[in-house]
Amino acid sequence: MPHKVLFLTLKVFGFTGGIEKVCRSICRSLYDLGEENIVEPTVYSMYDKYFDRDSRYLKKQQYHAFNEHRKYFVIKSLLKGIRSDVVILSHINLLSIGYLIKRFSPKTKVYLLAHGIEIWRKLPEPKLKALKRLDKIIAVSHFTAERIKSIHGTKEDKIEILNNCIDPFYFFPTKFSKPKPLLERYQLHPDQKILMSLSRVVSSEKYKGYDNTISILPHLIKKYPKLVYLIAGKSDDEEKLRLEKLITKHQIANHIKLIGFIDEAEITDHFLLSDIFVMPSKKEGFGIVFIEAMASGLSVIAGNKDGSVDALKNGELGKLVNPDDSSEIEKTLDELLKSPLNDNEKIALQKKVLKAFSYEKYRESIKKLIVYGTSYIMLL
Structure with missing residues (x-):
């Protein structure tokens, strides 16, 4: 029975x-x-x-x-x-x-x-x-x-x-060009280096790690003048205001976009738009967003002090960094920006993620x- x-x-x-x-x-x-x-x-x-x-x-x-x-x-x-x-x-x-x-x-x-x-x-x-x-x-x-x-x-x-x-109906892309509609929506160019984070942008979840990424952006911009950081996710007013003040403080308004909520149907396209997914969190239970990003062929940087370690298979699938060490995050971002994945490497990453999860x-x-x-x- x-x-x-x-x-x-x-x-x-x-x-x-x-x-x-x-x-x-x-x-x-x-x-x-x-x-x-x-x-x-x-x-x-x-x-x-x-x-x-x-x-x-x-x-x-x-x-x-x-x-x-x-x-x-x-x-x-x-x-x-x-x-x-x-x-x-x-x-x-x-x-x-x-x-x-x-x-x-x-x-x-x-x-x-x-x-x-x-x-x-x-x-x-x-x-x-x-x-x-x-x-x-x-x-x-x-x-x-x-x-x-x-x-x-x-x-x-x-x-x-x-x-x-990985969700049984998750769409695995086979081509990795940046979607034109999103380039137009966010007024970006195909040759721009794009970083991305995706999480709830709320005052109760400041542990997601985007603060440290914002703080090192001015240094990275000197090496990569066209660099843009997309922070995606539904926000509350308090946290949005705090981030806007941080952006003003670091004088990076032309290099960061708070793009808000992303519809589920467009998440994969946003991963394709990006070059690196960076979210060095400190209190992630697991982080499904990491395996979805990697399943889309995207390089990932995550924190080494929480459940992200499981999602990245102890660093086998992506880069694990000390979420409190801004210099380590900057160095790792620089390394990945210098050596982006080619299409064959992206397909290989997809296969590893699918096998693991x-x-x-x-x-x-x-x-x-x-x-x-x-x-x-x-x-x-």
């Missing part, structure tokens, strides 16, 4: 952040495993609306959107959860529901996805008790796993590391978790 699996989420289709991308990959995994009659999947989303569903990831009958009706979501999740074999929680904010399911149905396996900063904080005693009641915590990187062990005292055998994957490998790990209770098992 197929395993009854309930996947509880906050959002899947109504937002395009990293956690939502992970959720979509899990949804498609459940979809595929349902076609193989290995699982009988159900996905409940607290905040999504029913028409948000993308049919590539889930069938209509597998998906239930609760349109922010929290109490109804909790009640339905509890009733469905105690009749399920496995419950997967997409976020620590769903921990209390998982705890109740374990109380009423101890035989039900309950797993929590641990992405990053949301689980690195100290937890109140009731939440910590609920965390310890879970069967497994699935950490997206070694860094996140270590933080969970050190902060919450979680035993090692309760944690599994499962790196995120393929959806097929990810789906197999989800299957093992559901069927055997661990993704570490080796099947003959």
